[in-house]
Amino acid sequence: MSGRLQRRHHIGQTVIPYTIDWSENRETMSLSIDDSLELTVTAPMTATVDDVEEVLESRHDWLLEKLYGLKEQEGPPYPKEYLTGEKLQYRGRQYPLEVIEADVDQPELAFDDQTFTLRVHRLDAEADDISIRRKRQAVVDWYINRAKEELPKRAVRFESRLGLENVPVEVGEIDGRWGEFADGTVWLNWRIVQAPVRIQNYVIAHEMAHAVHNEHSDSFWNTVGALIPDYEDRREWLRVNGNTLAV
Template structure:
């Protein structure tokens, strides 16, 4: 015999809906998540709501990983050394990387819409640990700057439909999530610039919808669906491919 109860667990501004199943056959509290990203908590009849929340608090990183897919897939088969012949992902496509020696104090990345060119001092041309870190930092800086230039503009198409105007969009490093809406400001993970633009649009629409709905309620998803009719497909793409969005 079991009983079910639907509740929400809050992680910062993120609301994670879950269903509690109390069962006479259980002695411990366990969590599971299905393909629709619905979280189920299975608990013994003696467990309290505080007990359930305590377990959810202890598994917050796991919940965010599952909901946002940041660790759904394994990483690349080998770490990048940022040498000619490797590829960098941008807007959902792979572009070749060419590394050339130049009279520059720090590695510099540029892009001509077909090829990424990384200019490096001759001391950084090899693949030793220090050089790899310096090259990676130059590449990250380029993508962060490009994300800050491009991602905010993509939100304007949704603002008027939500009755909003000039919502600030900040881009930066984020742990275990792709975006958040907090106090009238949208914050996005810079790595979204690596994803197809349709995925960027989904995350922006998702966060802007939080201006009307705090929780992931039916009304919230109806709002997202009005902006992005195929949002479930895009959400699933991000869940399955999110961990590939890395330099």
């Protein structure tokens, strides 16, 4: 006799709903994700919930890749050294980087809508490992600050369309996901500020929809579709191009 049980698996702060489908015809466990991103674990009758959780623990990278298209993506084809002539991505466009020596203790990044300018101490001008890390941190800090300034403002329009008010929106480092909804708060990965605005809006709308629907149900995707009619195309863009949103 077969049976089904709905559960939730945690990867850090990430919550992944899934269904256990016990079957007399199974001798081993299998994981499957359908087009609506619903995770099902088909298990033999002898398997316990702890057995299922153990298998999920061993498949974290696979789960995050399949569900969110982020964890297993490779980085850019070559590592940045943050030298003049390289480019930085912002809102879907590549802009040139100019590095200049200045009277600063720490590298500082600025942007004038055409060029990124990285002001560095003379000792940071070369591409040694320590200088690269210091310059990279300045770039990351700029992206985080810009994401904190821009993304929450655009979440407001989706909030009103969902009949919600005052949903907190936070920006920061999220391991393995572009965004998540947890404890009543929308969390957004700062890296999406590098993506085209239409892609940023999809991630924001996706997470705002979780304020109404916890799981990736048909109702959830219908809600996302009402906010972003071409959400499938935007989700596919992330799957294919998410590896370019690296610093």
